[in-house]
Amino acid sequence: MKGKKLKTGEIENALNRFLKDEQHLVLGFKKDESGVSHHIFKGSLDHYSLLNPVFGANAALYLRRLFSKGSQVMLMLRPCEIRACVELNKLTQIEREDIIAVSIDCPGTVSSKEKKEEVPAELHELNDYFKNKDSMRWACSVCGEKRAVVGDAGIRIDEKGNYWAIPYTEKGEVLLSLIDGEPEEVPAELLAAKEQKKDKFQVDMEIFNKDFEKCIMCMNCRDMCPVCYCIDCVFNGDEYLPKGDALLNKVFRIGSVKMPRGKDLFHFIRMYHVSQTCVGCGACEEACPQGIPLTKYFKGVSERLQDIFSYMSGRSFDEPIPYVTFLEDELKDATD
Ligand code: SF4
Ligand code: SF4
Ligand code: SF4
Known part of the structure; x- marks a missing residue:
C-alpha cells in the first residue's frame, strides 16, 4: 500500500x-x-x-x-x-x-x-x-x-x-x-493486523439496576450519542414517558409508580436501537451528569451483537448494516 x-x-x-x-x-x-x-x-x-x-x-x-x-x-x-x-x-x-x-x-x-x-x-x-x-x-x-x-x-x-x-x-x-x-x-x-482485544462487559442485571439507580432521565446520553439520530424519538411523546395529565391518567390506571419512571425501558430501547451502529466512543457517558458508566453497557452489548454478524460499525462505507439486510443462511455459527 x-x-x-x-x-x-x-x-x-x-x-x-x-x-x-x-x-x-x-x-x-x-x-x-x-x-x-x-x-x-x-x-x-x-x-x-x-x-x-x-x-x-x-x-x-x-x-x-x-x-x-x-x-x-x-x-x-x-x-x-x-x-x-x-x-x-x-x-x-x-x-x-x-x-x-x-x-x-x-x-x-x-x-x-x-x-x-x-x-x-x-x-x-x-x-x-x-x-x-x-x-x-x-x-x-x-x-x-x-x-x-x-x-x-x-x-x-x-x-x-x-x-x-x-x-x-x-x-x-x-x-x-x-x-x-x-x-x-x-x-x-x-499494515499489521489489528490486535484483537476482548473485554468483559457488564451483563449482570443487579449491577445494572445499581448503576442506573442514579439516572435522572435527562436523556443527555441519547442527545449526545452520534448514532442515536431519530428526530421522532419514541421517548419525546407521551406514549412511553407520559407527563402531566397523561402521567396521572396512567397512574390512575396502573397504580402508584416510582419516579422517574421508564428508566429501564429507555436504556434498553436505546441499547437495541444503537446496537449495530454504536462505535464505543463513550460520548453518552461523557454527557451523563450522574457519572453512570454507560459505555460498558452500550459498547458491551453492541460489540457482542456486531461480532455475531462479523460486522464492525464504521469499518467500511460499503459494508451494509446487518439489520438492513436479509440473508437466509446467516447466524449458523452464532454461539450467543
Ligand atoms: S458509546 Fe455507543 S451508545 Fe455511547 S455515545 Fe458512543 S455510539 Fe452512542
Ligand atoms: S477517542 Fe475514540 S478512537 Fe480514540 S481511543 Fe477513544 S474511543 Fe478510541
Ligand atoms: S445521561 Fe445519565 S442521567 Fe441522563 S438519562 Fe442518560 S444515564 Fe440517565
Missing part, C-alpha cells in the same frame, strides 16, 4: 490548499488559550491541531442531516468519530458527496470533566502519559480501533514518529493529491 510521508507542516499546507475553494470546509481541531476543541475552518486554518487528547463530544453529532449538495467538508477526526460518520452515511443521515472522511491515529483521550490542563500536548509526551491506563477515559482504554484505518484516508504515525497520509478510497486520493511529494510504500508495521 502506498502513501505519502508528511514533512513538518505539510498536512496544514494540504488542508489550506483544499480550503482555497470557497465551497470547501475542514472539520477538525483548533488549539487556543482555552484548550483544543472541534472547529469548522473556512478559508484557511487558524491554530490547527491534528490531535485533541480531551474528549467532550463525538463530532459526527454535528453532521447529522447533512443533505445539501455542492459543498464539501474534509473531516480530520478520531477513528471513533469517522466510524460514526460512516454509519450515519449508511443510515442516509450524511450525504456521501459532501464529505471526505480522514481518520487520525488516536493515542486515547481523557474526559473533558477531568483536569485537562495536566494533559500534555505533544504526541510523545501523550504516549508516556497514557502508559498509565487509569489516566485515559474507560472507552479509550478498551477501544477496539484506535488506528486511522477507517474512512477515505488515514493519518498514521509509524514507530519512528513519522506521519503518513494513506488513501483508502478514491476520495482519499483527493487528500493525497494536495500533499507535495511522490507516494511510497508505507512501513509494514502500519
Whole structure:
C-alpha cells in the first residue's frame, strides 16, 4: 500500500490548499488559550491541531442531516468519530458527496470533566502519559480501533514518529493529491493486523439496576450519542414517558409508580436501537451528569451483537448494516 510521508507542516499546507475553494470546509481541531476543541475552518486554518487528547463530544453529532449538495467538508477526526460518520452515511443521515472522511491515529483521550490542563500536548509526551491506563477515559482504554484505518484516508504515525497520509478510497486520493511529494510504500508495521482485544462487559442485571439507580432521565446520553439520530424519538411523546395529565391518567390506571419512571425501558430501547451502529466512543457517558458508566453497557452489548454478524460499525462505507439486510443462511455459527 502506498502513501505519502508528511514533512513538518505539510498536512496544514494540504488542508489550506483544499480550503482555497470557497465551497470547501475542514472539520477538525483548533488549539487556543482555552484548550483544543472541534472547529469548522473556512478559508484557511487558524491554530490547527491534528490531535485533541480531551474528549467532550463525538463530532459526527454535528453532521447529522447533512443533505445539501455542492459543498464539501474534509473531516480530520478520531477513528471513533469517522466510524460514526460512516454509519450515519449508511443510515442516509450524511450525504456521501459532501464529505471526505480522514481518520487520525488516536493515542486515547481523557474526559473533558477531568483536569485537562495536566494533559500534555505533544504526541510523545501523550504516549508516556497514557502508559498509565487509569489516566485515559474507560472507552479509550478498551477501544477496539484506535488506528486511522477507517474512512477515505488515514493519518498514521509509524514507530519512528513519522506521519503518513494513506488513501483508502478514491476520495482519499483527493487528500493525497494536495500533499507535495511522490507516494511510497508505507512501513509494514502500519499494515499489521489489528490486535484483537476482548473485554468483559457488564451483563449482570443487579449491577445494572445499581448503576442506573442514579439516572435522572435527562436523556443527555441519547442527545449526545452520534448514532442515536431519530428526530421522532419514541421517548419525546407521551406514549412511553407520559407527563402531566397523561402521567396521572396512567397512574390512575396502573397504580402508584416510582419516579422517574421508564428508566429501564429507555436504556434498553436505546441499547437495541444503537446496537449495530454504536462505535464505543463513550460520548453518552461523557454527557451523563450522574457519572453512570454507560459505555460498558452500550459498547458491551453492541460489540457482542456486531461480532455475531462479523460486522464492525464504521469499518467500511460499503459494508451494509446487518439489520438492513436479509440473508437466509446467516447466524449458523452464532454461539450467543
Ligand atoms: S474511543 Fe478510541 S478512537 Fe475514540 S477517542 Fe477513544 S481511543 Fe480514540
Ligand atoms: S451508545 Fe455511547 S458509546 Fe455507543 S455510539 Fe452512542 S455515545 Fe458512543
Ligand atoms: S445521561 Fe445519565 S442521567 Fe441522563 S438519562 Fe442518560 S444515564 Fe440517565
